[in-house]
Amino acid sequence: MLKKDLWLFLLIIVVGAVVATINPRFLLPINLANTANQVGMFGLSALGQAIVILTSGIELSVGSMIALVGVLFVDFIANRNIPWPLAVLLMLMLGIAFGTIHGLLITKLKMQPFVVTLCGLLIYRGLARFYTQDATAGFGFGQNFPTLEAITTGRLFGIPAPFIAMLIATAITWVIVHRSVFGRYLYAIGKNEEAARYSGIKTHSVIIAAYVICQILTVISAIYFAMYTRSIAPSTQGNFYELYAIAAAVLGGFSLFGGEGSIIGAILGVVLLQELQNLVNLLGIPSSLNFSVMGGVIIVGVIIDQQWGLIRERRRTRESARIAAAQTLAE
């Protein structure tokens, strides 16, 4: 865990403490469980986004994918009686396909990730709306999927299922990003794709893999969101969710230039964002200011982080100069 993550963690504690003092309802189990639930679902999609941002790319189509997968999944299991494990598999295949397409466009055709995924955002949203003819997809009265619901909306010792799923996903992602060779390649490509290529790394394969992984995590989060809301309006489901994920990653120390960031930081970013949302509700701040509060905190956080980085940089240069001077003296 980086020092930056520690500061973020402290900030979360402090904000939580302040909110709890003003409105003790913050600490009610039902409130904490609800927040944990949100953190779980948003965290899953934030993990995927973080991996893509690490390669200096971006995935703007996450929200629309959540809508598309939502309507497809619900339709498959509710109306077409497809067994839910098969439906999940089909959704994953869809995500892998889209992720591969994004990756290929970005690497082979050298298109900008922003452009490719922006078009994805528009196209997939349209497909979702088209699929249901703009109607809301939902479960029929009394339709139940006991196992599926247990996995997606159940509780284990009071902890919501999405949160547990998120913890598992975070652990796996952490190992991949921070300990595996693949993760090392992600950082190298994000820092300097050309240098990575000159070191013999198959940069195209790694980048495509990053987008595929992101889509897989997005699909999983989409299923959780779908089972949570149980009624999916294709024009609004998942709206702005990609921005939450990006915001969380940025708070977690990811630079949009790539090559920097910590997975723990991204999850802490999600926690902070959900905490802020909760804060707006509990402190009686008009909910219309919800986004403003989030945006304000993010920008203050990034400024502080940047300025701190500059101070560190200056300290580093002075250090190097000192070392160089000492070396010349020694020679």
Place this chain on the structure above:
Amino acid sequence: MTSPEAVPAGASPAPFLSLSGIRKVYPGVIALSGLSMDVRPGEVIGLVGENGAGKSTLMKILGGVIEPTEGTITIDGVERPALTVADSLAAGIAFVHQELNLFDNLDVAANIYIGREPLRAGPLRLVDTDKLHRMVKPLLDRVGANFKPNTPVKRLSLAQQQMVEIAKALSLNARLVILDEPTSSLPPAETEKLLDIIAGLKAHGIAVIFISHRLNEIERAADRVIVLRDGQRIGALDKEEIKRERMVRMMIGRDLKVQFVPPRAAAGAVALQLRGLQTATHPGKPIDLELRHGEILGLAGLVGSGRTELARAIFGIDPILAGEIMLEGAPFRPRLASDAVRRGIFLAPEDRKASGLLLDFPIAQNISLPNMAAHASAFMVARAREKQTAEEQRVNLGIKAPGVSVRTGSLSGGNQQKVVLGKWLAMNPAVMMLDEPTRGIDVGAKAEIYRLMRQLADSGVALLMISSDMEEVIGVSDRVAVMHEGGIAGVLERQEVTEENVLRLAVGQGLLAPAAVA
């Protein structure tokens, strides 16, 4: 003290610009020492010299970009110690850089008069496009342009863009136009046009300083030639004296400080063989070359001759248009750099900061990067092994750093280059290509790297060294292949490796008859 210029019989106007005793000293390097020259209206001065001779430094002083450490610049009789860019422009000095300074998102007219556009509509300050085009048209005619003032610059060829730059100089009422390597990227037809433009400028009484390696063009266009070497003015040639032979002879002839260390044994089997290899950047120039185990093959040539492109094609970064590469006798068709790396062919690129290293990574991580397979178990990075490999390289190469976990960007240039070498040496190369291995590195570190290269070669590695540093080429290579405009001009065996031979091949002349070679 101004050197006395032999004024040819027949009226030659007095110089409007004089440089006197110009010295430029940087810490540890004397870029220019005591240079003097005069510029007369309407004369074309060719400025020649090898890489590093001081041509760019001199022109930058004239352009007001840098200040001389000593010396004076006299313009129209007024002496000054230095010029600013504004002074230079006001004096009528126009600099056309090798890399043109045009805005490719604007059109020709906008580029020529940028910042000085004729305006209309009073306080609205709109550009008077009609007037602008009327002002630009005659300038374009003077340079023989075949395009309109509203043509977007990005649609113009390089030669046409140069015309725009020259037209811009004319619009500034230039009295002196400095052309830095104007023809190095031009095809022959366009070169003709440029020489015509220069003649046109001359006819209008505008002086031209023409910096070029293309000695035959200098021969044709120049009234006078000034030869620089190691920051000094070696001499000048006047009209009839301007011959390529003499220029070459004056450009060379310094004391070489790098002592050649001969290989321990004769070169071994052929490691890499290029047969009719054509790169995408120089199509139509098939390359045949052999690289043997145990030898250091120097690859010399002027900037733009295609050396880096050749190395990149062998390494799999750039596509191969035609021909083939034989590695240890078997065909080798790299599509990605990883193909080359897998076969033991490595490249230390020209720009180590941009493509050779990840500056934010610690040393150990840079060294392990191309060889993660050996530093991982079950797809997880084995940091201990990384550190170990890095430590080994640190000791072997003498990398001066507090430890292998420090950020690579904090190292000096020489040590950074050692990290680049370290990452490849840790993988036991079969073929090691080095592109400008000692660029920007101090003398001490250079010597260490040369020693390393010799050690590598002696252990059986086939080394290809691309270098623009004549001393390096001559002092380190067992053989030298010289490239010229995308093709191999010639290959010199050790006893033929002289500065003169290398230079002659590099500028496109042939070698002299063997008897004439020292």
